[in-house]
Amino acid sequence: MKKTENYITHRRTVYILLCLLIVGLSACNPKSKSDQQISDFDPSKDYFPDKLSINHAVGFDIVYHEHYKVVHLFRHYNDLVDTVSYALVQKGTPKPEGFDQLHTLQIPLQRIAAVSTTHLGMFEKLEALDQLSAIESKEYISSEKIKALVDEGKISELAASGVLNVEQTIANQTEVLLGVGFPNSQNDRYQELENAGIPVMLNADWQEKDLLGRAEWMKLIAVLLNKEALANTVFNQIESEYNRVLAQVQKEVKDAPSTITGIAQGDVWHVVGGKSFAMNVLNLAKVDYPWKSDSSTGSLKLDFETVYQAGLKADYWMTPSNAKTLDEILLHDSRYADFKSIKNGNVFNVYGRYTEGGGNDYYESAVVNPDIVLKDIVKIFHPELLPNHQLVYYNRLK
Amino acid sequence: MIIALIVLFLLDVALGSVNIPLSEVLASFLGSSDNEAFSSIILKIRLPRAITAILAGSALSVAGLQMQTLFRNPLAGPSVLGITAGASLGVAAVMLATGSATTAFAIRQLGIGGSWLIILASTIGAMLVLLIILAISFKIRDNVIMLIVGIMVANITIAVVSIWQYFSDPEQIQEYILWTFGSLGGVTNEQLKVLALIIGFGILMTFFTSKSLNALLLGEDYAESMGLNIRWTRIGIIAITSVLAGAITGFCGPIGFIGIAVPHLTRSALNTSDHKILIPATVLVGAILMLFCDLLAKVPGSQTVLPVNAITALVGSPVVIWIILKRKNLKKSF
Numbered sequence: 001m002k003k004t005e006n007y008i009t010h011r012r013t014v015y016i017l018l019c020l021l022i023v024g025l026s027a028c029n030p031k032s033k034s035d036q037q038i039s040d041f042d043p044s045k046d047y048f049p050d051k052l053s054i055n056h057a058v059g060f061d062i063v064y065h066e067h068y069k070v071v072h073l074f075r076h077y078n079d080l081v082d083t084v085s086y087a088l089v090q091k092g093t094p095k096p097e098g099f100d101q102l103h104t105l106q107i108p109l110q111r112i113a114a115v116s117t118t119h120l121g122m123f124e125k126l127e128a129l130d131q132l133s134a135i136e137s138k139e140y141i142s143s144e145k146i147k148a149l150v151d152e153g154k155i156s157e158l159a160a161s162g163v164l165n166v167e168q169t170i171a172n173q174t175e176v177l178l179g180v181g182f183p184n185s186q187n188d189r190y191q192e193l194e195n196a197g198i199p200v201m202l203n204a205d206w207q208e209k210d211l212l213g214r215a216e217w218m219k220l221i222a223v224l225l226n227k228e229a230l231a232n233t234v235f236n237q238i239e240s241e242y243n244r245v246l247a248q249v250q251k252e253v254k255d256a257p258s259t260i261t262g263i264a265q266g267d268v269w270h271v272v273g274g275k276s277f278a279m280n281v282l283n284l285a286k287v288d289y290p291w292k293s294d295s296s297t298g299s300l301k302l303d304f305e306t307v308y309q310a311g312l313k314a315d316y317w318m319t320p321s322n323a324k325t326l327d328e329i330l331l332h333d334s335r336y337a338d339f340k341s342i343k344n345g346n347v348f349n350v351y352g353r354y355t356e357g358g359g360n361d362y363y364e365s366a367v368v369n370p371d372i373v374l375k376d377i378v379k380i381f382h383p384e385l386l387p388n389h390q391l392v393y394y395n396r397l398k
Numbered sequence: 399m400i401i402a403l404i405v406l407f408l409l410d411v412a413l414g415s416v417n418i419p420l421s422e423v424l425a426s427f428l429g430s431s432d433n434e435a436f437s438s439i440i441l442k443i444r445l446p447r448a449i450t451a452i453l454a455g456s457a458l459s460v461a462g463l464q465m466q467t468l469f470r471n472p473l474a475g476p477s478v479l480g481i482t483a484g485a486s487l488g489v490a491a492v493m494l495a496t497g498s499a500t501t502a503f504a505i506r507q508l509g510i511g512g513s514w515l516i517i518l519a520s521t522i523g524a525m526l527v528l529l530i531i532l533a534i535s536f537k538i539r540d541n542v543i544m545l546i547v548g549i550m551v552a553n554i555t556i557a558v559v560s561i562w563q564y565f566s567d568p569e570q571i572q573e574y575i576l577w578t579f580g581s582l583g584g585v586t587n588e589q590l591k592v593l594a595l596i597i598g599f600g601i602l603m604t605f606f607t608s609k610s611l612n613a614l615l616l617g618e619d620y621a622e623s624m625g626l627n628i629r630w631t632r633i634g635i636i637a638i639t640s641v642l643a644g645a646i647t648g649f650c651g652p653i654g655f656i657g658i659a660v661p662h663l664t665r666s667a668l669n670t671s672d673h674k675i676l677i678p679a680t681v682l683v684g685a686i687l688m689l690f691c692d693l694l695a696k697v698p699g700s701q702t703v704l705p706v707n708a709i710t711a712l713v714g715s716p717v718v719i720w721i722i723l724k725r726k727n728l729k730k731s732f
Contacts (some may be wrong), residue, residue: 163565241656265573266581266651266693267703303415303696303703304583305443312435331514335442 012280023359032121043067044253051229057216058396059204062223067093069107073202075181088223089384103178108226112167114178115160117141118205121365122218125234126227134158134172142353142361165196170196176224178203185275210280211370212239219366241371248385249285249378257381258288260307261315262299262344264333269307282318285377308335316348316381317341324351326397345396348380352395362393369393399682403452404688410448411440413698414583442587448689450585453597454650455660455688456681457642458632460604461658463664463680464635467611467673469545472729475658477587478545480527480552485647486578487555488523489516491660493574494566517589517648518578524644527551528637535633541618579705580651582692600642601681606671607635615671655711660684660720 011338017051021295047067054061063070068089075082088107093200095104096386112132114120120143123132124260134156135145149155156172158165166189178307181202203218207372213239215257222231259282261272272278274294282289290310317339326347329336341347353361366373369392379386412423425431426440461476476482489509490649492515534547563571585593609629613621619646622628646653664680665671691713 264584265576266579267583267706268576301703302701305439306415306701308443309416309435309439312438333584334588335438338438338442 013262022260041067041093048226048228050191050232052222052228052231053218054216056210056212057205057208057219059207060217060220062219065096068096071201071220071223072111073181073204073205075202084202086199090218090226102194102197105224107200109175109224110177111173112178112221112224113172113174115158115164115175116178116180116203116361117364118214118217119178119203119221120146121368122221124365125218125368126230126303127363128221128223128225128227129155131225133174134169136164138359140359141360142355142364154398166192166196169193170295176196176201178221180206192388193317198273205367207279209277211284211373212242215368238369241331242374245371245374245378246284247388248380252385253286253382256286256288257315257382258290258313259318260311260314261318262289262307263329265302265321267304269302269304271297271302271307273300276374278319281373282376284374285381287316287381297363302368308338311336311339311341314339314341316346319349319381320347323349323397324354329397341351345398347397350393350395352376352391352393366393399679399686403682403686403689404692406451406686407448410451410689410693411444414439414444414696415560415698415701415703417699425718442478443583446585446587446590447692449590450582450593450650451688451692452685453593454582454646454653455656455684457597457600457646457684458653458657459613459660459664459680459684459687460601460677461639461642462659463605463661463673463676464611464639465657467614467725468632468635469541472662473547473658474545476639477652477654477657479531479548479553479640479643480550481491481524481531481629481640481643482647482652483552483559484527485520485524486561486652487519488519489577490559490562490574491523492516492560493561493568493681493706494578494670497590510563514589520648521644523555523642524647527555528644529642531640532633532636536629539628542630559624569601577651577685578707580707581651582688582706585649589649593645594642595643604625604636604642604677607631607638608677610672611635611677615673621729652707653710654707655714656684656688659684659710660687662718663687663714663721666724 001349007258043066045066048069050063050150051064052062059074061072061074063072063241068087071086071088073084073086075084085099086104087096087104089095089104091108108131112131113134114123115130115136117136120132120135120141123129124143124145129145132146132149135141135146135150136159137157138150139160141147146155150157158169158172170193172237173196177190177198179191179202181204183317190202193200195286196364201220203217203220205214207216208217216235218235219231220226261278262270268395271291272282273296274289274292275297276299279289279292283292294300320329323332326342326345329342329347336342351360354364357360372392374388375386376391379389380390380394412418412420414438416436418439422431423440424435425438429437429691431437431440458476462474465476466472467476530551531544531548533655538544538547561727564626565576566574610621610626613626616632617627621631628665643657660683661676661680664676664683667683668675668679670676688710691709692706694713695704695709697704
């Protein structure tokens, strides 16, 4: 009898100790709750009640499943068209079949490296700077917030010298690197990273056809972070403001001022093609352009005198390469003084938010502010439409 | 030949991307044109371009001739001394460093910008290499060693440029690469005055060297026995070549081929090695060939333009091969 009693007491002590241990453990590890780790997996449960749909961008798509999402990245900037797919699996749930280790990511991600400045504005819009673990280089960015985080050591620089440092990227515990999907851009470096087990998502926002398409790439970052709800709110707001300005242009603009673009380099003058992104932006503001019926999506290579002839009469001159003042243009070639746009002071470039170090916010936050870019363009060509708008990304050369 | 030069010059002015009727071309020349766009194109774009072509063609050809005779080597040209490479280094320093390097900013602050900055940079680059070469030529008598040193100096500068390119942004590299294609159209009227002055002076100096060059062809010992100061002759020839090649490279970019091809062309066509005839003839042939290449590069009637550097080699090489094979008199000249 005594033995039994003793046994019970013993068992009780073990129980109490066990309970204490469990309580202690869970108290010590409060992270497990905030990480949304799901211990008891329910295959029929929808883990992503908020969903995003891609309506403008052509470079990627998202498909939702119960406990994972599939992201398709379409590459069509070179002759080889192919699709790369990634499974984004909710932490604590099983991995779906058909995806190798490299293309399976545990979301929400905590440490993302983003080497294009066009991503940085997206992280800020999505209030996700804590998850941005590394950038390319501080030198070329404008965001004061991100610069401060780099100085504090919370965000690392992976390519301070201009070339991506593979070892540092690995040492930085990068979960995924958002690369830039130019043809042949640092491709060997990306390959090295993938060999080391760090997935590289090639972002090709630059090849989108319009401003909203580019801005929509913020949704790609949102799905990596489970920030669908916020992304929807932010993007819808941008979209409706953008459409409001567009409708105003459609309704009120009657005349179409003319413009030329670019600047001569040697004997050649590259002007934007008739089906290019830049032309698309000009079209929004109903601008007349000598090569608007051209069918190229990139740029046109023209002889100096061809563009010179058009420049004599054109009302405006947009983005003369990296010229920041009218004097700079005239020093380049004194013949530009004959242009109507120079005489009237109607020369504009994208240095409205340029930092001395070489950073340009046009390549940073402008990507996620297509409504402001549109307003800038409308303000330039039809100032009477937006009397209260001040140019943000564009500037008038003096 | 003079007639051919005049005809090509007029054709080069009359033809281009923008279709301008002949009557308007004449009216522009006489200042009686009503069409402001046409007369601007003729007087501010095509005329300076055609004159630049003549200057570049003759300067590079004469420089090439001098180098071939001095080194008694048919493969020599104005670029063998590393002067073109030096100019490239200067330009690379400006184009690839702007934005980041404080020096480039400082230069801009001085008010030198755009095309003048490029010209200045390439001239300084060419001068630097020239000084090195001259310093070495004081010490070394052997022309073959001189030739090799020149090529090595060129390689060193090219290597520096390539390291620079490696660390530069794609846009900056593109700007630099465009410069290396060569351009005759970037020279404006006021720049043309400076260029014409330098080249005119250089070619004039060349005429004074014809006697020395003739003597050099017979061998250095022979030349010395004729009372020629070999060292100073050599230094003088190198200096003239550097000025000619450096100036053209500065204003137009590195234009290849003309300098090596035209002397052969002229020698074979005239079947002589007398520099009293060769020098003026080379000036003419160089100008003619350059105008012809420029005309082709503009692809009259189309809105596009081809790099003049590619055209010179593409058009010139077969001509040189044909003439040399036909005459088979190359050996006699060296």
